[in-house]
Amino acid sequence: MTAHKTLDPTNDPALRSWIDGANDAHADFPIQNIPFGVFRRAGTKEIARCCTAVGGTVIDLSALHESGLFEGSLIAGQNVFALPTLNEFMAMGRPAWRSARERIIELFLEGSSKVRDHAALRERALVPLARAEMLLPAEIGDYTDFYASVHHATNVGSMFRPDNPLLPNYKHVPIGYHGRASSVVVSGSPVRRPLGQTKADDAAAPSFGPSRLLDHELEVGFFVGPGNRLGEPIDIDAAPDHIFGVCLVNDWSARDIQKWEYQPLGPFLAKNFATTVSPWIVTLDALRPYRLPGPYRAEGDPAPLAYLTPTLKDEAWAIDLTLEVLIASVKMREKGLAPARVSIGSFRDMFWTITQMLTHHASNGCNLRPGDLMASGTVSGTTKESRGCMLERTWRGSEPIALPTGESRKFLEDGDEVIIRGWCENGTARRIGLGECRGVVTPAPTSSR
Numbered sequence: 001m002t003a004h005k006t007l008d009p010t011n012d013p014a015l016r017s018w019i020d021g022a023n024d025a026h027a028d029f030p031i032q033n034i035p036f037g038v039f040r041r042a043g044t045k046e047i048a049r050c051c052t053a054v055g056g057t058v059i060d061l062s063a064l065h066e067s068g069l070f071e072g073s074l075i076a077g078q079n080v081f082a083l084p085t086l087n088e089f090m091a092m093g094r095p096a097w098r099s100a101r102e103r104i105i106e107l108f109l110e111g112s113s114k115v116r117d118h119a120a121l122r123e124r125a126l127v128p129l130a131r132a133e134m135l136l137p138a139e140i141g142d143y144t145d146f147y148a149s150v151h152h153a154t155n156v157g158s159m160f161r162p163d164n165p166l167l168p169n170y171k172h173v174p175i176g177y178h179g180r181a182s183s184v185v186v187s188g189s190p191v192r193r194p195l196g197q198t199k200a201d202d203a204a205a206p207s208f209g210p211s212r213l214l215d216h217e218l219e220v221g222f223f224v225g226p227g228n229r230l231g232e233p234i235d236i237d238a239a240p241d242h243i244f245g246v247c248l249v250n251d252w253s254a255r256d257i258q259k260w261e262y263q264p265l266g267p268f269l270a271k272n273f274a275t276t277v278s279p280w281i282v283t284l285d286a287l288r289p290y291r292l293p294g295p296y297r298a299e300g301d302p303a304p305l306a307y308l309t310p311t312l313k314d315e316a317w318a319i320d321l322t323l324e325v326l327i328a329s330v331k332m333r334e335k336g337l338a339p340a341r342v343s344i345g346s347f348r349d350m351f352w353t354i355t356q357m358l359t360h361h362a363s364n365g366c367n368l369r370p371g372d373l374m375a376s377g378t379v380s381g382t383t384k385e386s387r388g389c390m391l392e393r394t395w396r397g398s399e400p401i402a403l404p405t406g407e408s409r410k411f412l413e414d415g416d417e418v419i420i421r422g423w424c425e426n427g428t429a430r431r432i433g434l435g436e437c438r439g440v441v442t443p444a445p446t447s448s449r
C-alpha cells in the first residue's frame with residue numbers, strides 16, 4: 001500500500017480491489033470501507049456468522065478465519081467471526097478491529113491471490129449481496145437515543161412549546177433517554193403501526209386506537225466496543241477506542257401518542273414499538289478521511305465543559321456524512337417509480353459528536369457494554385430539505401409533501417416504505433457508504449379495545 005501524507009494507508013484512495021464492483025466511483029463498499037455485519041445465505045437455515053462486504057459481495061469472515069488467513073493478526077486464535085453476533089469482536093477493542101480490517105484489505109487488494117486463486121474458498125466465502133440475508137449485527141443489551149441536533153430540538157420545541165422552544169440545559173448537556181433494545185430490528189423488517197392512547201386537542205377525553213401520526217426519524221447510530229466497568233467513566237480522549245462503528249437508524253415515532261404521554265417523564269410507547277438499524281457497521285478507521293474538527297456551533301454558543309472537550313486534536317469526531325430519506329408508497333412501487341427523496345442533510349450539523357455522547361453517557365459511572373447501541377437523535381440542519389422527520393418536514397402536517405403519483409403525505413401511511421441512505425464523499429478520499437436502512441409500515445392490529 002502506498003503511504004498517504006496525513007491518512008492511514010488503509011484510507012489511500014488509490015487502493016483497488018479484484019472484487020467486482022468495488023472500484024466503481026459510487027460503490028458504498030470499496031476496499032477502503034470494510035464494514036462489519038452478520039449474515040446467512042438467503043433461503044437457508046445456516047448458522048449466522050460475521051461478514052464484511054466489498055463491492056457487491058458479502059465475504060464470510062468465519063470461512064477466512066478457518067482457512068488460517070488471519071494468522072499473525074490480533075484476531076488469530078479463537079474464531080470470533082463464527083459467532084452469530086459481532087459482540088465478541090466488538091469487545092476485543094480498536095487494535096483488534098484495525099488488525100482485522102488491515103488483513104481483510106490485504107486479501108482483497110488488486111494483485112492479492114490468496115483468496116482470488118483459491119476456487120473452493122472463493123465458492124465458500126463469497127456470496128453476492130442479493131443472495132445474503134442480513135441479520136441484526138449485535139445482541140443489543142441496551143439502547144440509548146440522544147437529541148443531538150440543535151436544529152431538530154429547536155424546531156420540535158417551537159411546535160410543542162412556542163414560548164420556550166430550546167430549554168436552558170440544551171447547549172450544555174447531551175440530552176438523551178433510555179430506549180428499548182428488544183424492539184430494535186434490522187433493515188427490511190416490517191414495522192407495524194402501533195396502537196396507543198392519544199387525546200386530540202378538541203377531545204374531552206383520551207381514546208385508544210391505531211396511531212394516526214406515524215413518523216420516521218433519520219438518525220445515525222453507533223455500537224459500543226469494550227465499554228467500561230460500573231463506576232468508571234470514559235475519558236473523552238479515549239472515547240474513539242470504545243466506538244466500534246456507526247450505522248443508520250430509523251427511530252419510528254408515533255407523534256400523537258408522544259404528545260399525550262411525553263410529560264413528565266419523556267418518550268415511552270410512542271418510540272419503543274420499533275427501531276430499525278442498517279445491517280452494516282462502518283468503523284471509525286474507515287471514516288477517518290471524513291472527520292471534522294468540531295461539531296456545529298453558532299456565534300455565542302457556550303463551549304462544552306472540560307469533560308466533553310477532546311485534548312487530542314486527532315480525535316475530534318464530527319463527521320462529514322451525507323444522509324437522505326426516501327419514501328415509496330404502494331402505488332409508487334406498483335408503478336415501478338423510484339422512491340422519492342423527502343429530505344437530505346448532513347451529520348456535520350449536529351451539536352454533539354458521537355464521542356461526546358458516549359463520554360457523557362458514562363460520565364456518571366454508568367457502564368456501557370459491547371454491542372450497546374446509541375443513536376444521535378433526528379438529524380436536521382438549517383434548511384427545510386434537511387429536516388429529518390415528517391413532523392418537521394411538513395411542519396406538523398401543515399405543508400404536505402407531494403409524491404410523484406399525485407399522492408401527498410403529512411405523516412406515514414400503511415404500505416409506505418421508508419429508506420434511509422448515508423455516505424461520505426469529498427472528492428479527495430474514496431467514497432464510503434453506510435448502505436441502507438429500510439422498513440415498510442404494516443397496518444395496526446385490528447383488536448383495539
Ligand code: CA
Binds near residue numbers: 219251377378
Ligand atoms: Ca429519536
